[in-house]
Amino acid sequence: MSRLGFTRGQVVGLALAFPLLGYGFRGVLVDAGQTHPAELGRWLVGSAILHDALLVPLVLLVSVAVARLSPSWARPPALWALATSAILAVYAFPFVRGYGRNPSVPSLLARDYVAGLAAYVAVVLVVAVAWALVRRRSAGGRGDGLAAPVDADPRPAHPVEA
Amino acid sequence: MTTTGTGVGPAVFTSPQHDARNAALLGSALGNSFTVCFTTGLFSHLAQYAPGWFELPARPARLYRVTQGVHVTTGVASIPLLLSKLWTVYPHLVSRPPVRSVAHAVERLALLPLVGGALFLLMSGTANVARWYPWTFNFPRAHFWAAWITIGGLVAHIGAKAGTSRDAVRRTPRDPSLVVSSGAARRSFLGGVAGAAGLLVVATAGGTISPLSRLSALAQRRPDDGPQGLPVNKSADGAGVTDLIDEVAYRLRIEGAVATPLVLDLAELRALPQRKAELPIACVEGWSASARWRGVPIRDLLDLAGAAPGASVFVESIQPRGGYRTSEINSRQASDLDTLLALEIDGEPLHPDHGFPARLIGPNRPGVLQTKWVEKLVVT
Numbered sequence: 001m002s003r004l005g006f007t008r009g010q011v012v013g014l015a016l017a018f019p020l021l022g023y024g025f026r027g028v029l030v031d032a033g034q035t036h037p038a039e040l041g042r043w044l045v046g047s048a049i050l051h052d053a054l055l056v057p058l059v060l061l062v063s064v065a066v067a068r069l070s071p072s073w074a075r076p077p078a079l080w081a082l083a084t085s086a087i088l089a090v091y092a093f094p095f096v097r098g099y100g101r102n103p104s105v106p107s108l109l110a111r112d113y114v115a116g117l118a119a120y121v122a123v124v125l126v127v128a129v130a131w132a133l134v135r136r137r138s139a140g141g142r143g144d145g146l147a148a149p150v151d152a153d154p155r156p157a158h159p160v161e162a
Numbered sequence: 163m164t165t166t167g168t169g170v171g172p173a174v175f176t177s178p179q180h181d182a183r184n185a186a187l188l189g190s191a192l193g194n195s196f197t198v199c200f201t202t203g204l205f206s207h208l209a210q211y212a213p214g215w216f217e218l219p220a221r222p223a224r225l226y227r228v229t230q231g232v233h234v235t236t237g238v239a240s241i242p243l244l245l246s247k248l249w250t251v252y253p254h255l256v257s258r259p260p261v262r263s264v265a266h267a268v269e270r271l272a273l274l275p276l277v278g279g280a281l282f283l284l285m286s287g288t289a290n291v292a293r294w295y296p297w298t299f300n301f302p303r304a305h306f307w308a309a310w311i312t313i314g315g316l317v318a319h320i321g322a323k324a325g326t327s328r329d330a331v332r333r334t335p336r337d338p339s340l341v342v343s344s345g346a347a348r349r350s351f352l353g354g355v356a357g358a359a360g361l362l363v364v365a366t367a368g369g370t371i372s373p374l375s376r377l378s379a380l381a382q383r384r385p386d387d388g389p390q391g392l393p394v395n396k397s398a399d400g401a402g403v404t405d406l407i408d409e410v411a412y413r414l415r416i417e418g419a420v421a422t423p424l425v426l427d428l429a430e431l432r433a434l435p436q437r438k439a440e441l442p443i444a445c446v447e448g449w450s451a452s453a454r455w456r457g458v459p460i461r462d463l464l465d466l467a468g469a470a471p472g473a474s475v476f477v478e479s480i481q482p483r484g485g486y487r488t489s490e491i492n493s494r495q496a497s498d499l500d501t502l503l504a505l506e507i508d509g510e511p512l513h514p515d516h517g518f519p520a521r522l523i524g525p526n527r528p529g530v531l532q533t534k535w536v537e538k539l540v541v542t
Contacts, residue, residue, distance in 0.1 A: 005263030013321010017314045024310030036299040047281035080354040100293025104400040107388040116379025
């Protein structure tokens with residue numbers, strides 16, 4: 001490790017990354033008429049900020065609610081169902097809204113995306129309920145043996161196996 | 163600093179799933195999926211905007227169909243992978259002190275192009291599949307350059323984390339704090355991520371994998387939905403050619419580097435030896451569908467006009483405007499007998515939306531380069 005804290009892997013990684021980053025940033029600038037660098041920059045930085053400052057705190061809040069409201073055997077299935085449904089919903093959003101529909105191409109975005117999303121969320125819920133029931137049955141025989149701390153879990157963290 | 167669970171970040175992060183082993187496993191999966199996405203995306207870019215040194219081969223005929231299907235599908239599968247990976251390592255974002263050394267500062271700085279770029283690529287790719295453009299920049303160019311930036315960030319990140327990740331996936335890590343979660347909880351967590359990715363793939367991949375079509379409720383297309391059972395991206399109306407299509411007045415001009423410039427009407431084209439080929443329309447947005455085409459091999463037309471062997475061709479449409487009203491057929495593709503000036507699909511004249519009276523269809527070409535309503539071949 002160097003005096004500044006760099007490991008050999010980091011130095012090699014940076015040496016390989018700089019040409020790639022440089023090529024990408026140069027491309028954005030050289031192609032400015034097409035890439036609109038200021039707007040693209042806002043999307044790139046904005047995506048990270050939106051994720052870090054809004055999305056994950058929101059997930060944490062949901063996690064707090066799940067930790068407080070549900071028994072331990074139900075927490076992982078409940079969080080999985082919420083997260084997977086949210087991902088499906090976010091993915092489906094522009095399809096449901098139909099922003100890209102084009103009257104001259106009726107085969108484009110022709111599906112009933114509301115019904116499709118509802119069907120997938122239903123599948124997620126069925127899987128989550130089945131998973132939760134299996135966990136409850138297992139937990140029944142071993143007390144709180146399936147305790148799986150989620151974020152903001154009110155219980156102290158347990159020592160866990162490696 | 164008070165820590166619990168993973169030993170990193172504030173006490174609120176009590177879930178053991180924030181541990182380094184999960185980060186390493188998810189990071190490895192994500193690194194692979196992004197590498198596949200980047201490679202297939204690069205291929206798509208080369209195919210569409212071929213630089214002088216690159217000639218898209220004509221074979222395998224379905225190569226572009228496969229690579230672009232893989233590109234979009236791995237991108238879709240990467241959405242849960244990326245979000246779960248970022249959630250796993252989130253405590254590091256808010257850990258204190260924010261910067262421990264120059265190296266740590268550089269490592270964190272390199273995360274911005276990686277995280278911002280990765281989120282942007284998946285978001286913009288999804289929006290493109292939904293044909294939604296809530297920005298003013300050109301999607302293919304911005305997506306392409308952002309991909310280089312993201313891959314740069316990824317390489318820097320791999321360099322910084324390779325040692326820790328290798329240790330974290332050892333059966334017995336040298337640093338025991340890297341593994342916090344129990345094996346059962348880890349399997350649940352990672353299985354959940356894989357399940358989410360699998361569901362999203364099944365929900366979308368039917369646009370290109372026909373047997374999944376009925377299950378793919380969130381796909382952009384049904385592969386058999388469209389005029390003559392084949393989707394289109396641009397209709398004759400949308401391209402502004404409906405009033406320009408005239409079966410009687412239609413003429414195909416072959417000019418440029420030829421011994422005998424030709425002007426052929428539709429009857430003359432139909433009288434030439436015809437060839438059948440089953441070839442896909444493979445859209446950059448990931449959907450694809452095969453059809454049985456019949457028409458005149460471009461190579462025969464070039465021979466008829468006395469073009470030199472190995473010539474390439476610039477194809478022009480009667481479409482008055484639009485970024486894809488022209489395309490180029492390189493010499494390898496022009497010399498392939500299945501590269502056709504198609505006149506029929508499944509034994510019927512082309513529907514106007516499929517390019518009536520004549521369109522280009524060739525093996526291993528992106529859909530946007532299968533120029534419709536062809537009126538001129540300029541040999542170069």
